[in-house]
Amino acid sequence: MKIAVVGGTGKEGRGMALRWAKAGHQVYIGSREAERASAKAVELRATGAGAIEGGDNAWAVRQAELVVLSVPYAAHAQTVESLKADLASRIIIDITVPLVPPNVRTVHLPKGQAAALEARAILGPSAKVVAALQHVSSSHLGDPDHAIDCDVLACGDDDAAVEVALGVIRDLGVRAFHAGPLANAVALESLTPVLLHLTKKYKGQGVGIRLTGV
Ligand SMILES: NC(=O)c1ccc[n+]([C@@H]2O[C@H](COP(=O)([O-])OP(=O)(O)OC[C@H]3O[C@@H](n4cnc5c(N)ncnc54)[C@H](OP(=O)(O)O)[C@@H]3O)[C@@H](O)[C@H]2O)c1
Numbered sequence: 001m002k003i004a005v006v007g008g009t010g011k012e013g014r015g016m017a018l019r020w021a022k023a024g025h026q027v028y029i030g031s032r033e034a035e036r037a038s039a040k041a042v043e044l045r046a047t048g049a050g051a052i053e054g055g056d057n058a059w060a061v062r063q064a065e066l067v068v069l070s071v072p073y074a075a076h077a078q079t080v081e082s083l084k085a086d087l088a089s090r091i092i093i094d095i096t097v098p099l100v101p102p103n104v105r106t107v108h109l110p111k112g113q114a115a116a117l118e119a120r121a122i123l124g125p126s127a128k129v130v131a132a133l134q135h136v137s138s139s140h141l142g143d144p145d146h147a148i149d150c151d152v153l154a155c156g157d158d159d160a161a162v163e164v165a166l167g168v169i170r171d172l173g174v175r176a177f178h179a180g181p182l183a184n185a186v187a188l189e190s191l192t193p194v195l196l197h198l199t200k201k202y203k204g205q206g207v208g209i210r211l212t213g214v
Pocket residue numbers: 006007008009010011012013030031032033036037069070071072073074075079095096097098099133134135136137138139
């Protein structure tokens with residue numbers, strides 16, 4: 001697929017871009033600064049990753065069929081608002097976690113209950129927003145030769161969009177499951193601060209989740 005990663009110059013975006021390009025997808029890295037995204041694309045292509053290009057966020061979204069929102073929560077609403085016209089027709093995977101630094105190990109429920117719900121509220125009820133990937137640390141994604149010992153939950157109200165998202169997420173090298181309606185993003189996003197607490201408390205490495213019984 002043609003996949004845009006808005007904020008793809010960041011820690012999480014880097015790993016997704018590398019893994020998707022290696023899996024045969026065409027990846028468009030987006031940034032507020034086109035040059036920063038182009039430089040990142042050059043850097044990642046140099047690893048032999050495949051088809052990765054970079055440009056500004058709006059350009060990246062316009063190239064793609066599926067868009068991943070990968071920006072800090074503080075920039076989330078503004079970013080969605082600025083890309084609204086082009087996001088409306090595309091499948092969106094929102095990986096944003098509403099963290100409030102420095103207390104990133106404490107659950108923070110935003111005004112709209114979840115970042116993904118806030119994105120949908122900005123874009124309108126027909127927007128194909130899928131919330132996912134909040135539990136996969138960049139420390140696992142970044143090295144494409146490293147097996148990710150972690151499952152992924154994805155939720156959304158458009159079943160067809162969730163299925164497309166699940167397929168693309170599985171191409172990162174993880175198991176991925178449909179976790180219900182977009183309202184469940186409240187639970188998914190709220191689990192991340194708990195995982196960050198566990199990572200610190202037990203000196204773990206990007207603590208994630210594994211489902212049993214499925
Ligand atoms: N890191 C993880 O392990 C992890 C795991 C699961 C979920 N997440 C979630 O994934 C999202 C991205 O995480 P990350 O660690 O990749 O974040 P990051 O590296 O801090 O930021 C990602 C990108 O967002 C853009 N950005 C930063 N500040 C911005 C602003 N004020 N306005 C607009 N764009 C801004 C930057 O791109 P440009 O400067 O190039 O525009 C930056 O490279 C976050 O919501 C995070 O909660 C992260």
